Amino acid sequence: MGQTGGISEPEALETVALTPRIGSQVMVDKEALLSGRHAAQIRALLIQRGAVVVRGVALDDEDLRTVARTLGDLRIGSARRGADGAILSEGDGGVLRVTLDERRNPEYARFLFGNQLWHMDGTYEEVPPFATLLAPVRLSQRGGDTLFANTAAAFADLPEEEQRGLEKLRVVHTMQAALFPAKRDCTVEEFALWSSYPQRSHPLVWQHRSGVRSLVLSTSGAYVEGMEPAESHDLLQRLMIHATQDRYVYRHKWQPGDLAIWDNTATMHRVEPFDRDSGRELHRCTLNGEEPVTAPI
Template identity: 45%
Template structure:
C-alpha cells in the first residue's frame, strides 16, 4: 500500500493513509518527517499501533528521547498510575513543550488507548503560519524581544495548588529566557509563546501582558488551529518547535490514557 496524504486545513495538518508496514519502512519515515515539518501535525486515524510499532515509527522520523527513564510515557490523570498527575492539568492551556530547556523536543507522538466520554480533544496551532501572516509592523515590533518562561507561571495559570511540594517541584526548573521570534536553522520563523510565557524582558508588565495575549490570540485563531476528535487507536505526531497544543479539559476520573513518545530536539531556542 502506498502512502496517501490529505491536507486537514489550509494552514495546518495532514491526514496520512497507509498500513503499518508501509509506515515503518525507512524511506517512508523520511517522507513523513518532511510532511511533519511542512504541515505541523500528522494524523493517522485508527492505526492502532503497539508500543514497539509506535517507537519504531517515531525512530524513523527522528531520535527517540527517554522520558523519566521510559521510551513510552503513559499520560493519565489517575493518581494510582501517575503520582504527578496534577501537573498534566497544565496541558489544558496552550503551550510548547520544553521551554524550560535550551533545546526543546523536536516532536511528540501520541496514541489514544482509553478515552474520556467527555472532553479530551486535542488542539494544535501553527506558530509558523501565525508568524508569517503577522503585519510587517508587528514583525518589526517583536523582532528583538525576549520572553521569560516559567514552569511556575504555567502551573499557577492552570489553577494547580501552590503547595510546598508543588512549589519546590516547579522551582526546580529555573526560569528561562528565549527570543519571542525563533529563527530556525531552516530560515523559517515561529512564535515562542504560551501559558509559560511570563513576561517580556524590559517591558512594562501591563504592556507585556497585553502583547503576549494579542500574539497568543492571533496564533490560536481558527484558521491556524486543527482540533482532533479522538477515536481509540488514533496516532498523532506534531512538530513541537512550531506548533502550540493543548488538551480540552476532561474528568480526572475518566480513565483516559494516552501513550506518548518524544523525539530529541535538534536545535536550540537561541539559534
Template identity: 40%
Template structure:
C-alpha cells in the same frame, strides 16, 4: 511477480495546519517514508494517522525511524529500555498526573530547555466519553501572517519562561511549599520570534511565558495575550477528535497544543513518545 503497492494517502486536515496520512503498519515501521513524514511534519505541523493501532513496541520502533528517541525528566525509559509514557489523570498509572494539568492550556513543550524536543508522538488507548480533544495551532503560519510593522516591533524581544507560571493556570492558589517546588525549576529566557536554521520563523508563546524582558508588566501581559489570541485564531488551528487507535505526531518547534477538558475519572489514556531536539531556540 508484481508487488502490492503500500497504502499511502495524504490529505489536508485544515488549510494552514495538519495532514492526514492513511497507511498501514508495515509502511510506517519499514522507515521507507520517514524522510517524507518529517518533511510533511515540518511543512504542516501535525500529522494524523487514523486508527493505525500501533502497540507500545511498534510506536517505539516507529519513533526510532524518525530520529533520536528522547529520554527526559523520567520519560521515555523504563528498566534501562525505551518506553512509552502514559498521559492520564489516573495517579495509579502516572504518579505525577497532577503536573500534566498544565497541558490544558496552550503551550510548547521544552521551554525550560536550551534545545526543546523536536516532536511528540501520541496514540489513543482509551477515550473520555466527552471532551479530551487536542487543539493545535501553527506558530509558523501565525508569524507569517502578522503585519510587517508588527514583525519589526517584536523581532528582537526576549521572553522569560517559567514552569511555575503554567502551573498557576490550573492551581492559582498553591501552598507556599508547592510554589517553591515549582520555582525550583528555574526560568529560561527565549526569543519571542524563533529564527530557525531553515530560514523560517515562528512565535514562541504559551502558558510558561512569564514576561517580556525590559517591558512594563502590564504592557508585557497585553502583548503576550494578544499574540496568543492571534496565533490561536481558527485559521491557524486544527482540533483533533480522537478515535481509538489514532496516532498523532506534531512538530513541537512550530506548533502549540493543548488538551480540552474531560472527566479526569473517565480513564482516558494516551501513550506518548518523543523525538530528541535537534535545534536550539534562536
C-alpha cells in the same frame, strides 16, 4: 515504485489536508509506517503542516518506539531529578503514560493538568524537543480533544513592521507561569515547588534552520525581558489570542487506533477538559531537539 540511479524511491504518500493552515492526515498502513520507508516524507510534511495524523494503525508501545525512531532521536534515557528531588524519567523505554491517574503515572500526573492550556513542550530547555508522537490507550466519553496551533503561520500573517519588532524580544519561561493559570487554588507548597524549577529565556521569534520563523509562545511565557509588566502581559496575551484563532488551529477528535505527531518547534497544543475519573490515557514518545532557539539576525 520509481527508480533513480538504481535506487528505489518510496511511493508518494497520499495525504489529505485537515484544515487549510495546519494538519494533514496520511493514508498509510501499519506495516508501511513501521518500515520507515515513508519517514522522510512524513518528516517533511510535519514541518510543512505542523501536525500529522494516521488513523487505524493501533500501535502498541513497541510499535510507537519503532515509528518514533524512524523520524528522529527518541528521548529515552537518562532519568533526571526534579527540583523537589523526585526522579523524573521519559517513561518505560521512552514511552510516557499521559494520564491524570497518579497510580498509572505517579511522577508526572501531578503536573499534567497544565496540558489544558496552550503550550509547547521543553520551554525550560536550551534545545526544545523536535516532535511528539501520541497514541490513545483509553479515551474519555466526553471532552479530551487535542488542539494544535500553527505558530509559524501565525507569525507569517503579522505585518512586517510588527514582525521586526517582535524579533528583538526575549521571553522568560517559568513553571509557575505554566501551571498557576490552570490551578488558581494551588497550595502554598505547590506554588513554591513550581517556583523552584529552573527558568529559561528564549527569543520570542525562532529563526529555524529551514528558514521558517515561528513564535515561541506557551503559557509558560512569564514576561518579556526589559518590558513594563503590564505591557508585557498585554503583548503576550494578544499574541496568544492571535495564534490560536480558528484559522491556525486543528482540533483532533481521538479514535481508537490513532497516531498524532506534531512539530513541537512551531506548534502549540492543548487538551480540552475531560472527566479526570474517566481513565483517559495516551502514550507519548518524544523526539529530542535538533536545533536551539535562535533569534533572527
